[in-house]
Amino acid sequence: MTRQASWVESANSATHPFPLNNLPYGVFSRNGDDPVCGVAIGDMVLDLSVLEAENLIPTTEDGPVFDLPFLNEFMELGQEAWAELRARLSDLLAEGGDGALSGNPDLIERALVPMEDVTMHMPFVVAEYTDFYAGKQHAINVGTMFRGAENALPPNWLHIPIGYNGRASSVVVSGTDLHRPLGQLKPPHEEVPHFGPSRRMDIELELGAVVGTGSILGEPITTSGADEMIFGYVLLNDWSSRDIQGWEYQPLGPFQGKAFGTSISPWVVTKAALEPFRCETPPREKELLPYLQESKPGLYDIELEVTMQPEGADRATTICRTNYNRMYYSAAQQLTHHAVGGCEMTTGDLLGSGTISGPEKTEFGSLLEQSWGGKEPFTLDTGEERTFIEDFDRLTLKGQAKGDGYTIGFGECTGRILPAVQEPDWSK
Amino acid sequence: MTRQASWVESANSATHPFPLNNLPYGVFSRNGDDPVCGVAIGDMVLDLSVLEAENLIPTTEDGPVFDLPFLNEFMELGQEAWAELRARLSDLLAEGGDGALSGNPDLIERALVPMEDVTMHMPFVVAEYTDFYAGKQHAINVGTMFRGAENALPPNWLHIPIGYNGRASSVVVSGTDLHRPLGQLKPPHEEVPHFGPSRRMDIELELGAVVGTGSILGEPITTSGADEMIFGYVLLNDWSSRDIQGWEYQPLGPFQGKAFGTSISPWVVTKAALEPFRCETPPREKELLPYLQESKPGLYDIELEVTMQPEGADRATTICRTNYNRMYYSAAQQLTHHAVGGCEMTTGDLLGSGTISGPEKTEFGSLLEQSWGGKEPFTLDTGEERTFIEDFDRLTLKGQAKGDGYTIGFGECTGRILPAVQEPDWSK
Numbered sequence: 001m002t003r004q005a006s007w008v009e010s011a012n013s014a015t016h017p018f019p020l021n022n023l024p025y026g027v028f029s030r031n032g033d034d035p036v037c038g039v040a041i042g043d044m045v046l047d048l049s050v051l052e053a054e055n056l057i058p059t060t061e062d063g064p065v066f067d068l069p070f071l072n073e074f075m076e077l078g079q080e081a082w083a084e085l086r087a088r089l090s091d092l093l094a095e096g097g098d099g100a101l102s103g104n105p106d107l108i109e110r111a112l113v114p115m116e117d118v119t120m121h122m123p124f125v126v127a128e129y130t131d132f133y134a135g136k137q138h139a140i141n142v143g144t145m146f147r148g149a150e151n152a153l154p155p156n157w158l159h160i161p162i163g164y165n166g167r168a169s170s171v172v173v174s175g176t177d178l179h180r181p182l183g184q185l186k187p188p189h190e191e192v193p194h195f196g197p198s199r200r201m202d203i204e205l206e207l208g209a210v211v212g213t214g215s216i217l218g219e220p221i222t223t224s225g226a227d228e229m230i231f232g233y234v235l236l237n238d239w240s241s242r243d244i245q246g247w248e249y250q251p252l253g254p255f256q257g258k259a260f261g262t263s264i265s266p267w268v269v270t271k272a273a274l275e276p277f278r279c280e281t282p283p284r285e286k287e288l289l290p291y292l293q294e295s296k297p298g299l300y301d302i303e304l305e306v307t308m309q310p311e312g313a314d315r316a317t318t319i320c321r322t323n324y325n326r327m328y329y330s331a332a333q334q335l336t337h338h339a340v341g342g343c344e345m346t347t348g349d350l351l352g353s354g355t356i357s358g359p360e361k362t363e364f365g366s367l368l369e370q371s372w373g374g375k376e377p378f379t380l381d382t383g384e385e386r387t388f389i390e391d392f393d394r395l396t397l398k399g400q401a402k403g404d405g406y407t408i409g410f411g412e413c414t415g416r417i418l419p420a421v422q423e424p425d426w427s428k
Numbered sequence: 429m430t431r432q433a434s435w436v437e438s439a440n441s442a443t444h445p446f447p448l449n450n451l452p453y454g455v456f457s458r459n460g461d462d463p464v465c466g467v468a469i470g471d472m473v474l475d476l477s478v479l480e481a482e483n484l485i486p487t488t489e490d491g492p493v494f495d496l497p498f499l500n501e502f503m504e505l506g507q508e509a510w511a512e513l514r515a516r517l518s519d520l521l522a523e524g525g526d527g528a529l530s531g532n533p534d535l536i537e538r539a540l541v542p543m544e545d546v547t548m549h550m551p552f553v554v555a556e557y558t559d560f561y562a563g564k565q566h567a568i569n570v571g572t573m574f575r576g577a578e579n580a581l582p583p584n585w586l587h588i589p590i591g592y593n594g595r596a597s598s599v600v601v602s603g604t605d606l607h608r609p610l611g612q613l614k615p616p617h618e619e620v621p622h623f624g625p626s627r628r629m630d631i632e633l634e635l636g637a638v639v640g641t642g643s644i645l646g647e648p649i650t651t652s653g654a655d656e657m658i659f660g661y662v663l664l665n666d667w668s669s670r671d672i673q674g675w676e677y678q679p680l681g682p683f684q685g686k687a688f689g690t691s692i693s694p695w696v697v698t699k700a701a702l703e704p705f706r707c708e709t710p711p712r713e714k715e716l717l718p719y720l721q722e723s724k725p726g727l728y729d730i731e732l733e734v735t736m737q738p739e740g741a742d743r744a745t746t747i748c749r750t751n752y753n754r755m756y757y758s759a760a761q762q763l764t765h766h767a768v769g770g771c772e773m774t775t776g777d778l779l780g781s782g783t784i785s786g787p788e789k790t791e792f793g794s795l796l797e798q799s800w801g802g803k804e805p806f807t808l809d810t811g812e813e814r815t816f817i818e819d820f821d822r823l824t825l826k827g828q829a830k831g832d833g834y835t836i837g838f839g840e841c842t843g844r845i846l847p848a849v850q851e852p853d854w855s856k
Contacts, residue, residue: 165595219849224856290623291854341610341685342606342849343688
């Protein structure tokens with residue numbers, strides 16, 4: 001696969017995140033209009049609601065699916081509809097393709113909007129959010145810190161893609177700042193918990209798989225079926241409060257330590273765009289049960305980066321560079337496990353991969369690992385030291401897959417941690 | 429408070445679950461029509477969509493809220509609208525009240541439907557489902573079984589209403605049968621996990637709090653505010669697979685052991701109907717942090733019962749009788765804790781109380797406790813023995829609050845466990 005040329009000139013670069021090969025979907029608004037669905041091409045956003053109204057792209061019997069502030073209706077149509085639209089958009093946007101758009105200046109004016117003029121929104125309504133724990137190096141690092149190297153990996157880890165249900169209502173789009181959460185804290189040296197703002201604020205570098213089509217209550221799915229259900233992927237920052245989490249998580253798992261916010265990138269990169277970058281999961285250390293075995297490679301070669309920028313700093317520091325191919329379990333395996341007991345999966349379900357970390361410290365995808373539980377501060381390019389996040393620090397995730405003369409970019413997933421809100425009068 | 433008399437004769441009994449004092453909301457259909465919202469009165473269901481179309485009850489500017497297959501639109505209106513409708517319905521249904529309905533035989537014919545002729549549906553769209561662990565006797569029982577009596581209660585238990593996020597997509601209405609889930613099982617004597625149907629199927633007797641109005645991302649709420657957000661309560665059976673749960677739940681909590689189904693009763697009993705039955709939580713063993721302290725009693729005196737009936741048995745056996753007043757934390761405290769870090773709570777959120785157990789074995793709200801981890805089989809009235817659920821066993825929860833000459837009933841929450849489905853060909 002090489003770069004496909006578009007008449008949208010800005011898309012024709014080896015390094016631009018949104019060439020014709022990509023065509024990621026998102027929800028945007030301009031000039032205060034209602035948000036609608038669009039696709040990124042070079043420095044522009046193509047308004048799919050306009051193309052739909054003009055009958056230039058396939059339409060559904062049930063009415064418009066793009067003149068809506070979420071992609072769910074389109075996602076629900078399934079992989080044939082996804083493939084059909086992708087083929088049509090490729091033709092409309094290709095150099096020398098169908099001229100219905102490229103040859104119509106008035107339509108271009110209405111449908112093609114400079115990205116710098118739009119506001120991006122949540123790309124889909126998150127039905128439910130599940131977070132996994134499928135990065136082996138991350139599990140080993142965290143396990144070593146909390147249980148010692150001998151017991152680092154829980155006994156079930158090599159058999160189950162461990163996951164827990166997260167909170168969908170607090171998933172936000174990139175650019176949304178979040179307040180440092182208030183909560184119960186009990187440092188090891190204190191007898192009883194106290195209440196206050198978290199002091200150990202962290203990120204988790206993850207990729208999010210977006211479920212396009214659902215399953216049926218009571219019916220398991222296969223890994224092949226699961227892969228077909230996945231619409232695409234986003235960058236995902238599973239913001240975490242390590243001190244709230246540390247006191248609350250036994251015996252039933254993370255709760256308020258993870259509930260104040262989870263950020264995703266605004267563009268959903270489709271499975272089709274990522275197809276050339278598929279790669280195998282690492283060799284199995286223990287054979288998986290048949291239901292988790294994959295018939296095709298389930299990971300992707302996607303380079304990932306995390307930067308941190310304190311307030312007022314003139315530049316961001318890269319604190320982590322790693323790759324999605326580090327994961328031990330694929331999203332298809334996670335989705336299969338999620339439904340194996342009959343749990344109904346639905347359009348808009350979001351599955352976080354789990355923190356992605358590689359073997360070297362430069363590849364650790366959380367500050368907990370970077371600072372080894374807060375014991376080893378690291379230094380930013382500005383000379384400032386950090387263990388966890390300080391107020392107004394900006395954290396940004398980036399991702400890209402590098403093809404032959406082109407790039408499939410995810411854009412970025414960024415946000416700042418603001419100071420905690422004032423405590424209310426609890427007696428009111 | 430004494431019994432309020434209605435011209436719907438069947439409602440005027442000291443033991444009927446749906447007297448005028450109750451007026452629980454649900455969603456029903458008749459003769460294959462689309463489901464709509466209704467209210468239970470005696471042996472009848474009052475079709476609120478008909479009253480709304482006739483302008484006999486308050487309407488909204490945004491259009492009908494009852495000609496819908498869910499209560500969410502009405503729930504979202506908030507407590508003033510809830511109080512206003514309750515007052516109006518009480519007047520329309522009271523003996524000697526407004527005659528607009530009682531004096532109009534044609535309207536009665538259209539709006540009042542025998543309960544035996546309707547099908548009940550899920551009363552609301554579950555936004556997200558959270559399950560708590562707030563019954564102290566249950567936590568002690570389970571903790572004693574798994575960690576010994578010395579370490580029964582986790583260190584955080586008396587400080588935090590411990591909860592975890594469950595799965596909303598598999599919440600079903602009473603009457604829905606569920607398949608025994610397939611999953612990974614690793615009995616203690618086996619070296620590696622195998623795959624198959626759960627062998628340790630259980631129930632959890634719970635009350636579910638239904639969130640009517642939401643909160644704002646980033647903003648904590650108080651216990652008073654939380655109480656105002658709650659629309660009402662349902663019976664809730666948090667079906668559990670103990671063997672799947674046992675192998676999966678460390679370190680991040682229950683997942684597939686709880687994801688195959690959660691049943692709720694079809695009628696949402698309002699906070700207003702339960703008001704006379706409010707009672708205090710038990711004395712605190714450790715002082716709670718201020719954010720969790722309640723300014724008014726947060727529990728209710730609700731008698732609860734669980735029955736079990738094997739296939740072909742001519743009667744059900746009562747295996748548990750207890751009371752919601754056994755809980756250590758109220759729903760308002762749970763909701764407050766849920767939002768304390770800024771987690772946005774939304775209309776339709778469902779909060780399971782946690783398993784309700786009293787100090788005696790007759791009050792244990794799960795089979796895990798009744799059979800003490802499967803070690804002590806119990807005998808049903810039919811002579812059959814049980815430790816966990818066998819295929820086709822019917823489990824039913826019942827609940828009622830007893831007033832002066834009247835009863836506030838919850839109806840029932842029932843379901844059977846069907847055999848596991850056939851394993852698919854995993855390679856397909």
